[in-house]
Amino acid sequence: MEVGVVGAYSLKYELRSSKEVWDMIKEVVEGVLGKVDKGIGKDEIDLVIVSNFSDRFGGLTHTAPLVVSYLGLNSTKGFRVENACVSGGTALYIAWNFLRSGLAKNALIVGFEKMSYLPSSMEVNEVLMQAGHPEEVLVGSPFVSLYALIATAYMSRYGAREEDLALVAVKNHENGLRNPLAAMQKKISVEDVMKSPYVSWPLKLYDSSLITDGAAALIVSSEPRRYTDTPVMLRSIAMYHDHPGVSQREDLTALRAVRKAGEEAYRSAGITPKDVDVMEVHDAFTIAEIIIYEMLGLAERGRGVELVREGVTAFHGEIPVNPSGGLKSKGHPIGATGVGMVAEIYWQLRGEAGERQVPGAEVGLVENHGGTGATSVVAVFSR
Amino acid sequence: MEVGVVGAYSLKYELRSSKEVWDMIKEVVEGVLGKVDKGIGKDEIDLVIVSNFSDRFGGLTHTAPLVVSYLGLNSTKGFRVENACVSGGTALYIAWNFLRSGLAKNALIVGFEKMSYLPSSMEVNEVLMQAGHPEEVLVGSPFVSLYALIATAYMSRYGAREEDLALVAVKNHENGLRNPLAAMQKKISVEDVMKSPYVSWPLKLYDSSLITDGAAALIVSSEPRRYTDTPVMLRSIAMYHDHPGVSQREDLTALRAVRKAGEEAYRSAGITPKDVDVMEVHDAFTIAEIIIYEMLGLAERGRGVELVREGVTAFHGEIPVNPSGGLKSKGHPIGATGVGMVAEIYWQLRGEAGERQVPGAEVGLVENHGGTGATSVVAVFSR
Numbered sequence: 001m002e003v004g005v006v007g008a009y010s011l012k013y014e015l016r017s018s019k020e021v022w023d024m025i026k027e028v029v030e031g032v033l034g035k036v037d038k039g040i041g042k043d044e045i046d047l048v049i050v051s052n053f054s055d056r057f058g059g060l061t062h063t064a065p066l067v068v069s070y071l072g073l074n075s076t077k078g079f080r081v082e083n084a085c086v087s088g089g090t091a092l093y094i095a096w097n098f099l100r101s102g103l104a105k106n107a108l109i110v111g112f113e114k115m116s117y118l119p120s121s122m123e124v125n126e127v128l129m130q131a132g133h134p135e136e137v138l139v140g141s142p143f144v145s146l147y148a149l150i151a152t153a154y155m156s157r158y159g160a161r162e163e164d165l166a167l168v169a170v171k172n173h174e175n176g177l178r179n180p181l182a183a184m185q186k187k188i189s190v191e192d193v194m195k196s197p198y199v200s201w202p203l204k205l206y207d208s209s210l211i212t213d214g215a216a217a218l219i220v221s222s223e224p225r226r227y228t229d230t231p232v233m234l235r236s237i238a239m240y241h242d243h244p245g246v247s248q249r250e251d252l253t254a255l256r257a258v259r260k261a262g263e264e265a266y267r268s269a270g271i272t273p274k275d276v277d278v279m280e281v282h283d284a285f286t287i288a289e290i291i292i293y294e295m296l297g298l299a300e301r302g303r304g305v306e307l308v309r310e311g312v313t314a315f316h317g318e319i320p321v322n323p324s325g326g327l328k329s330k331g332h333p334i335g336a337t338g339v340g341m342v343a344e345i346y347w348q349l350r351g352e353a354g355e356r357q358v359p360g361a362e363v364g365l366v367e368n369h370g371g372t373g374a375t376s377v378v379a380v381f382s383r
Numbered sequence: 384m385e386v387g388v389v390g391a392y393s394l395k396y397e398l399r400s401s402k403e404v405w406d407m408i409k410e411v412v413e414g415v416l417g418k419v420d421k422g423i424g425k426d427e428i429d430l431v432i433v434s435n436f437s438d439r440f441g442g443l444t445h446t447a448p449l450v451v452s453y454l455g456l457n458s459t460k461g462f463r464v465e466n467a468c469v470s471g472g473t474a475l476y477i478a479w480n481f482l483r484s485g486l487a488k489n490a491l492i493v494g495f496e497k498m499s500y501l502p503s504s505m506e507v508n509e510v511l512m513q514a515g516h517p518e519e520v521l522v523g524s525p526f527v528s529l530y531a532l533i534a535t536a537y538m539s540r541y542g543a544r545e546e547d548l549a550l551v552a553v554k555n556h557e558n559g560l561r562n563p564l565a566a567m568q569k570k571i572s573v574e575d576v577m578k579s580p581y582v583s584w585p586l587k588l589y590d591s592s593l594i595t596d597g598a599a600a601l602i603v604s605s606e607p608r609r610y611t612d613t614p615v616m617l618r619s620i621a622m623y624h625d626h627p628g629v630s631q632r633e634d635l636t637a638l639r640a641v642r643k644a645g646e647e648a649y650r651s652a653g654i655t656p657k658d659v660d661v662m663e664v665h666d667a668f669t670i671a672e673i674i675i676y677e678m679l680g681l682a683e684r685g686r687g688v689e690l691v692r693e694g695v696t697a698f699h700g701e702i703p704v705n706p707s708g709g710l711k712s713k714g715h716p717i718g719a720t721g722v723g724m725v726a727e728i729y730w731q732l733r734g735e736a737g738e739r740q741v742p743g744a745e746v747g748l749v750e751n752h753g754g755t756g757a758t759s760v761v762a763v764f765s766r
Contacts, residue, residue, distance in 0.1 A: 022517045054438050055513050061437060062467035062514040065757040068624045069631065075643075077622045078758070079473045080465040084445035090462045094477065101484030130438050131445040134405045239460045241448045248452065260458075374448040375461070 004224025004231030007036040008343035013183040013214035013331030021058040032217035037228035047104035048078035051087040051111035053334035058114035084131035084370030088338020089377030099222040111339030112215035133245030148200035151287040153252035158302035166193035168286035176325025178356035183331030214333030216340040236268035237379040244374040257376035258295040269380040273297035277361040280341040283326040338368035387607025387614030390419040391726035396566040396597035396714030404441040415600035420611035430487035431461035434470040434494035436717035441497040467514035467753030471721020472760030482605040494722030495598035516628030531583035534670040536635035541685035549576035551669035559708025561739035566714030597716030599723040619651035620762040627757040640759035641678040652763040656680035660744040663724040666709040721751035
């Protein structure tokens, strides 16, 4: 059974203080339905999966039947899934399983998060911390501190420097400049990153992804060529887990779930890392992107920093990573994030990515993870 | 492909002010793993689905990988699903689809809700209201008021009286007396119900289900006889939706999603309502149980009240409904509710329901719905 993406839509990620969350959802649902090349009827959607992290970010639950009702209340089935920052990747994973086994034909995936629903970044952080291990949360460790532990271990073992991490931020901000959907379209230098305030040493403000509102939607079909002559095929998708508590892990410098999901996704798609032309990966903090390079087989352990030092993963490099600007510049509205990553790869493989188009991209990969990597979903796509 | 329940476990539903939510989850996971007749290894669980309504009721998200890590971090996949009060039914629906199509073999379903996490019933109600239609929520309609509209329409059209609704509460409280897992084990009379304060006319305090904490777990397998000689087979399961806003519906006295899901579940199982020996249904408010009788074909439209007046659905009646005590007496810890309903039918069909055992029950049905019936899941089970 072939499964392909036949439509994608995303709002520009930005703080939308005046906008109701339900309006954001309706906008991406209408948007994606209007973007299918040969058209698709509302009544052809038989599965709705909503990706949303917290009801404290938007005040909505039981959101899938709202969308089903909006589509006209046919025999469409709907539910919400949540796996922290990888809710979007998880929605695609479940949709793929339903489509491949014939339980549904056309799935609409809607990701959203209205993080500005809460008035202060302190409160936002409290909600985000719910995605960690209860005992680490109990001692008050926000994610930036957990990633700081990972960064410290990595720097100590492999001799990486803060400036190396900064290069990831500089690259992704440069990419974001070309993306009209990115929340922060602002060029930054290594010096800017180094001068930005420490949030949790060695991670600084500019090592961190953005809190923002956002929504994105996809239509995924088991009859993709019925809806477009140029679908983006979902070649493989894999999900793996790691211990939610970083203190439970044997190796702080590895992300087991990412490595396992990557290995399975490559194997199932019958490709190697060298076959991938463009990647969107989960750069929640700069250190994450470096370690993801290594977990996904782009570099040996400890040598991920070389890729960014040498420009291998830059926009004009050998394997552009995060041409969208990544979570760092494009933004990270939790439930929308994984959905938006797939949308970016869809546009890249169809040659519709405008100024940020990676020339001739034929194979794309998405790596979306939750928490400090307790869950990772890796998906491989091709034209 | 056969799918059967091979283990069930539930905490007594009650307010657990001193208990951490993660402890509740660990307790039901250990509990259900220990309840499988022939034993099951942690490494045999390949899918974990967590059913939880709101992270404001427990402060946990990304809970599935916590359970996966607790099980030993094999190749088990996990995620949380949410569909308001039918999160548990939805978890079973997704598990069934994964198992039937061979994508997983043994699914662990964990439902929980810690409603006492919030200090006041006003705040609890605010969270519950998130499951309604955003525009009805905007004008401040809590679910009791929406169900009161439904009750008013029903009483006006069919001549039912408040005393008829009270009979549902009396029946379910009497049943709950026999259930050590029920939150409120207290016999009540029609007079007690009639004297209880109005929450939203015509619905009174004793017409309403209970806010409580709770957790329950199931193991569902596609090789059920490997784990027990007496599995409870999942014969069919169906999900349907209705408009989330009651103001959007053509007929206030019907629950379309329940009717559609019931029709499909009966058809797929090859049975009629008369074949069912015991039912657990979603009596969030007394009026709901009356209308569910009609939607599930136990009575004609407008004649559901007769079943409760005549004792047809009483414990010793022709078709006992809610022998557990229902949401009314057993309690309604949102994410646990649907999971606990299936647990009750599992025990009933295995003859393990103790004092509340329906003699010789061979076919059982669960009806679990969300909001005012925007989503309903109906499942049919047999020995």
